[in-house]
Structures are given as structure tokens and as C-alpha cells.
Amino acid sequence: MLTVYSDDHRLQDGKAELEGGKLVPCYEMPRRADLVLARVREVGLGEVVEPERFGVEPILRVHEAGFVAFLQSAWDRWTATKRTFDALPFTWAVRGMRTDRVPESIDGQLAYYSFDAGTPITAGTWRAASSAVDVALTGQRRVAAGARAVFSLCRPPGHHAAAGYYGGYCFLNNAAIAAQAFRDGGAAKVAILDVDYHHGNGSQSIFYRRGDVFFASLHGHPLDEYPFFLGYEDETGEGPGEGANANFPLRWGTGFDLWGQALDEACRRIERWGADALVVSLGVDTYKDDPISRFRLEQGDYPAIGRRIAALGLPTHFVMEGGYAVEEIGINAVGVLTGFEEAA
Numbered sequence: 001m002l003t004v005y006s007d008d009h010r011l012q013d014g015k016a017e018l019e020g021g022k023l024v025p026c027y028e029m030p031r032r033a034d035l036v037l038a039r040v041r042e043v044g045l046g047e048v049v050e051p052e053r054f055g056v057e058p059i060l061r062v063h064e065a066g067f068v069a070f071l072q073s074a075w076d077r078w079t080a081t082k083r084t085f086d087a088l089p090f091t092w093a094v095r096g097m098r099t100d101r102v103p104e105s106i107d108g109q110l111a112y113y114s115f116d117a118g119t120p121i122t123a124g125t126w127r128a129a130s131s132a133v134d135v136a137l138t139g140q141r142r143v144a145a146g147a148r149a150v151f152s153l154c155r156p157p158g159h160h161a162a163a164g165y166y167g168g169y170c171f172l173n174n175a176a177i178a179a180q181a182f183r184d185g186g187a188a189k190v191a192i193l194d195v196d197y198h199h200g201n202g203s204q205s206i207f208y209r210r211g212d213v214f215f216a217s218l219h220g221h222p223l224d225e226y227p228f229f230l231g232y233e234d235e236t237g238e239g240p241g242e243g244a245n246a247n248f249p250l251r252w253g254t255g256f257d258l259w260g261q262a263l264d265e266a267c268r269r270i271e272r273w274g275a276d277a278l279v280v281s282l283g284v285d286t287y288k289d290d291p292i293s294r295f296r297l298e299q300g301d302y303p304a305i306g307r308r309i310a311a312l313g314l315p316t317h318f319v320m321e322g323g324y325a326v327e328e329i330g331i332n333a334v335g336v337l338t339g340f341e342e343a344a
């Protein structure tokens with residue numbers, strides 16, 4: 001299996017996120033991608049290539065222009081106000097507040113365009129995030145050209161980013177932009193299967209009213225887990241998208257017995273829906289020792305995930321998302337890919 005990778009991910013190297021009432025070192029760190037790449041090489045998964053560059057146009061197929069302009073300029077505007085630490089928001093609009101007016105100041109816009117305090121904007125954020133999009137689009141192009149499967153080793157991740165807001169360590173939605181590129185390249189029906197521990201709220205919201213992109217997600221139950229405000233079972237899509245969204249929320253402590261059944265059900269839903277291409281949002285924060293998550297998957301479970309996905313028989317584009325048990329992230333993520341290859 002081909003891997004697409006760029007060193008540009010290092011340009012996103014946030015210092016701190018808010019957790020447990022404290023600013024703690026970012027869990028989403030450059031070493032994550034370094035160790036996944038090292039494992040790709042160690043097992044001899046296949047060739048590793050640099051991304052092609054696609055510019056901002058495919059990003060604007062998914063994200064709002066005002067949001068993209070904000071991300072491009074946020075760091076310069078932040079430092080122009082004499083702050084040098086990472087840019088974090090400190091408030092958000094909630095029930096009944098005005099979101100029809102966009103604040104003009106940088107602090108107001110950080111609040112307007114974000115949904116959490118875990119996602120620092122730094123000097124290199126735009127370059128790292130837009131490069132991760134290029135990694136995703138390069139993988140997409142190879143799959144569209146006939147590859148059975150490709151691995152886009154994206155970092156920062158993307159599935160929490162919606163059309164007009166960022167959060168959850170995500171700025172641009174790599175998987176959603178890839179799914180849209182499959183559509184624009186002629187695929188009639190695309191499915192996204194999100195196996196990251198966290199609900200892919202951004203991906204869901206981007207395609208929620210669309211009947212051409214199916215979104216299925218297995219994740220920590222919103223009653224227990226971040227991002228809390230999306231991911232229930234009764235979110236089935238709206239309007240033309242009715243029936244094209246499937247959530248499998250699972251409570252804290254879930255192990256592979258239950259998780260694997262939910263995966264099987266999600267895969268059967270995708271089979272029944274009949275996709276032409278599959279994008280997998282590949283997070284491995286379902287692992288038992290993940291420091292911010294509470295499922296109990298073990299190392300040996302990851303190849304089984306890959307085998308089940310391979311059984312769908314679809315052109316498959318793996319896009320890296322989360323996984324914070326950094327020392328094991330390579331073994332687990334690449335475990336899915338080698339499992340896939342055994343069965344494909």
C-alpha cells in the first residue's frame with residue numbers, strides 16, 4: 001500500500017491545551033506522525049511519496065471562504081496584538097447568543113470560528129493543515145486512478161473541523177475534502193467510515209443534508225465523551241441526506257467484542273447503501289492505553305479492523321486521524337493497514 005506523507009506536519013507543534021483545569025502539553029504532537037511513518041517503513045508497507053500541491057480550491061469545496069481566510073491570517077493577526085504564545089479562544093457563543101454577526105477583533109474571531117480550547121493556532125498551523133489536505137488529496141487521486149487502497153498520513157487530523165469552525169486538534173477536514181474530491185472526480189456515491197474514538201462531528205455536519213456522501217461513525221457516547229454535542233444514534237441525516245448518516249455511540253469501557261459488532265453493522269450499512277469509494281477516518285485512540293480515551297481495544301484488534309474493511313471490496317482511502325498512546329500509535333495504525341492488505 002502506498003503512503004503519502006509530508007514533513008510539513010511538524011509546523012503544527014502546539015505548546016498547550018486546556019485539560020483538567022490546567023494548560024497541559026498538547027497530546028496532538030509531531031512525534032505521532034513520526035512514529036506512524038517509522039512503522040510504515042519498518043513493516044515495509046510500501047512506497048512513501050510526497051504530496052502534490054492542490055492550492056485552496058478543493059478546500060473551498062468543503063469549507064466556508066471566511067473561515068479559510070481566518071485560518072490563513074489568524075497567527076499574523078494574533079502576533080500583531082503582541083501575543084507570542086499559542087492562540088487559544090477563551091469564550092464561545094451558546095444558546096440564544098448572536099452568531100449572525102462576525103466579531104472583528106482576533107479574539108472575537110477565535111471564539112467565532114472555534115469550538116474548544118484544545119486546538120492552538122501557531123505560526124505554522126496554516127502550512128501544516130493545508131499540507132495535510134494535500135496529503136489527503138494526493139491519496140485520493142491515487143485511489144481514484146485505480147489503486148485498491150492508499151494511506152494518507154495526515155497530521156494535524158481533520159474530522160472535528162466543520163465547514164466554518166475548527167476544534168478537536170483539527171483545522172481543515174482532510175477526510176471530507178478527500179470525499180468531496182472523489183465526488184468531483186466522478187464517483188457518484190462516497191462513504192466515510194470514521195473509526196476514531198471521537199465522533200467525527202465535522203464530517204457529519206458537512207454532509208448531513210447530502211444524499212451523495214454516507215457518513216458512519218463509531219465513537220465514545222456523547223453522554224460520556226467529547227465532543228458531547230453530536231453523535232447520537234437518532235442523527236440519521238436531513239432532507240436529501242436522510243438515511244445517509246449512521247452513528248454508533250458506545251459507552252466508556254467498550255472493548256472489541258462490542259466495538260467489533262458495531263463495526264460490522266456500520267460496514268453492512270455501507271454495503272447496503274452501495275458506495276463507489278470509501279474514505280476511512282483512521283483514528284487509533286480506541287486503544288486501551290490511550291491517555292485521553294476510554295475504550296479497550298488491544299493491539300491484536302487493529303488488523304481485524306483492517307480485514308473487515310477490506311471485505312467491503314471498495315477502493316479505500318485511509319486518512320489518519322487521532323491516537324495519543326504515542327509509543328503504540330505506529331503499531332496500531334499500521335496494524336489496520338496490514339490487516340487490510342492480508343484480506344484485500
Ligand code: OKP
Pocket residue numbers: 018019020118157160168169196197198199226283285292321322323
Ligand atoms: C481529536 B481526535 C482531552 C479533552 C479532549 C479533544 C480531543 C480531540 C480528539 N483532555 N480534547 O478525534 O482524535
Ligand code: ZN
Pocket residue numbers: 196197198283285321322323
Ligand atoms: Zn479521536
